[in-house]
Amino acid sequence: MSRVDNLNRILRGLLSGSPDVEASALVSEDGLMIASALPSHVDEARVAGMSAALSSLGARASMELERGDMQEVLVRGEDGYAVMLSTGLGTLLLALASRQAKLGLLFLDMRRAAEDIKKVL
Amino acid sequence: MDPAIIKLFDRMKSFLDFSHADVERLVALQPIIEKHGPGITNRFYERLSKFSETAKFIEGRVDELRVAHVAWLRSLVGGVYDENYLASRWKIGVTHVRIGLDPYWVEGVMSFIRTAVLAAVTAEMRGDPTNAGRHAASFLKACDLDIFIINLSYAEDRLDRLASFTGVKRSLIETIIRIPKK
Numbered sequence: 578m579s580r581v582d583n584l585n586r587i588l589r590g591l592l593s594g595s596p597d598v599e600a601s602a603l604v605s606e607d608g609l610m611i612a613s614a615l616p617s618h619v620d621e622a623r624v625a626g627m628s629a630a631l632s633s634l635g636a637r638a639s640m641e642l643e644r645g646d647m648q649e650v651l652v653r654g655e656d657g658y659a660v661m662l663s664t665g666l667g668t669l670l671l672a673l674a675s676r677q678a679k680l681g682l683l684f685l686d687m688r689r690a691a692e693d694i695k696k697v698l
Numbered sequence: 699m700d701p702a703i704i705k706l707f708d709r710m711k712s713f714l715d716f717s718h719a720d721v722e723r724l725v726a727l728q729p730i731i732e733k734h735g736p737g738i739t740n741r742f743y744e745r746l747s748k749f750s751e752t753a754k755f756i757e758g759r760v761d762e763l764r765v766a767h768v769a770w771l772r773s774l775v776g777g778v779y780d781e782n783y784l785a786s787r788w789k790i791g792v793t794h795v796r797i798g799l800d801p802y803w804v805e806g807v808m809s810f811i812r813t814a815v816l817a818a819v820t821a822e823m824r825g826d827p828t829n830a831g832r833h834a835a836s837f838l839k840a841c842d843l844d845i846f847i848i849n850l851s852y853a854e855d856r857l858d859r860l861a862s863f864t865g866v867k868r869s870l871i872e873t874i875i876r877i878p879k880k
């Protein structure tokens with residue numbers, strides 16, 4: 578199995594592990610899509626750019642506001658959550674989840690996925 | 699200086715056909731700049747003090763700034779357009795970002811300089827209009843090279859400030875800029 582196949586499998590695993598996770602993606606710090614499990618209507622370039630920008634800003638804000646290393650960036654909208662966390666090696670993991678999602682569980686699943694991604698990268 | 703910028707400067711000189719003959723003509727303009735430079739500079743500061751957008755930056759320090767400006771004009775016809783020259787122009791851009799001056803005012807001043815020096819060259823070389831035209835063209839190339847570097851350093855410095863404040867890498871900014879607008 579190729580690296581991309583492996584990454585896609587991990588991202589899909591995040592979705593199948595919880596019905597509340599609606600989409601996921603692995604993005605480079607430069608804002609380029611590496612692998613994704615996103616609905617077809619979504620513009621991948623915009624998702625990648627937005628996630629990388631938010632994650633960079635979150636990391637800088639966490640440092641600047643003396644909150645230590647950033648753990649994750651969480652955006653809560655009326656219709657659900659967007660969560661970004663750094664997977665190291667210049668990449669970040671994005672998950673989009675419904676309003677009903679249990680955040681603790683989501684963070685845990687994302688961290689596990691991030692560990693698996695690190696092994697593949 | 700960043701090697702990529704040095705390379706870009708050299709490419710731009712080639713693009714403008716900035717040749718040895720241009721350098722010789724610029725050096726030949728030195729007596730005209732010596733004669734007219736201080737007067738042009740005075741007029742330029744008068745102009746800056748008449749506009750509220752620029753006057754606030756120079757209030758109480760015109761004498762000191764005039765010295766810097768006459769020196770700049772001299773170096774424009776100094777005959778050496780190397781890495782140090784590039785670095786000095788780069789610094790001019792960065793200095794003006796630091797004081798919070800919008801870049802188009804620097805463009806405005808450059809236009810003023812072009813017009814004023816062309817008038818001086820035409821008057822001083824009126825016996826030889828063809829040669830005056832050639833010298834003027836070389837002077838315009840030098841002004842264009844200067845404004846190219848100043849604008850580039852302006853843009854780079856503004857982006858660097860944004861990048862370092864937000865933590866957004868320059869490569870990410872470039873990616874975002876290429877995403878089509880909605």
Ligand code: HEM
Pocket residue numbers: 746752753755756763766767770789790793794797799803804805807808811
């Ligand atoms: C062709 C356009 C211009 C050129 C070539 C030029 C050149 C220079 C140079 C060589 C310096 C000294 C830089 C240094 O010490 O490192 C300087 C400083 C300065 N210039 Fe200009 N200038 C231009 C346009 C303007 C304009 C439009 C303004 C508007 C008011 C302005 C305001 C100033 C001020 C306030 C400083 C002092 C900055 C400081 O506090 O260090 N300049 N300029």
